[in-house]
Amino acid sequence: xxxxxxxxxxxxxxxxxxxxxxxxxxxxxxxxxxxxxxxxxxxxxxxxxxxxxxxxxxxxxxxxxxxxxxxxxxxxxxxxxxxxxxxxxxxxxxxxxxxxxxxxxxxxxxxxxxxxxxxxxxxxxxxxxxxxxxxxxx
Numbered sequence: 001x002x003x004x005x006x007x008x009x010x011x012x013x014x015x016x017x018x019x020x021x022x023x024x025x026x027x028x029x030x031x032x033x034x035x036x037x038x039x040x041x042x043x044x045x046x047x048x049x050x051x052x053x054x055x056x057x058x059x060x061x062x063x064x065x066x067x068x069x070x071x072x073x074x075x076x077x078x079x080x081x082x083x084x085x086x087x088x089x090x091x092x093x094x095x096x097x098x099x100x101x102x103x104x105x106x107x108x109x110x111x112x113x114x115x116x117x118x119x120x121x122x123x124x125x126x127x128x129x130x131x132x133x134x135x136x137x138x
Contacts, residue, residue: 024053037124044073
């Protein structure tokens, strides 16, 4: 008679992992109940610090990690992707239109589309995304 507990395999979840605070929190929560496959995106952003953080987070939470490259210019029109647009020096962005210069048009929509495709290929029923209410287009 075996006294070892039988291990039930956790279901697989796709987690959008930018490497920032919101997605790191979502990965930590998801990893408690799911085996996680993390997706990060190189969309020609000016800084790679979040991608590097995402790699470390995926390793920390034993998640498989996939970096998806999006062609330069697809997610243009933002200070995050266009060096000709000045990056705000402080947290307050005084854009009179209400849309921060760091807003990347349709970024999360594109990321979710990729996540859905990966979920289908990997037979996952669950996708996790962490977003912040202040990170929107107005």
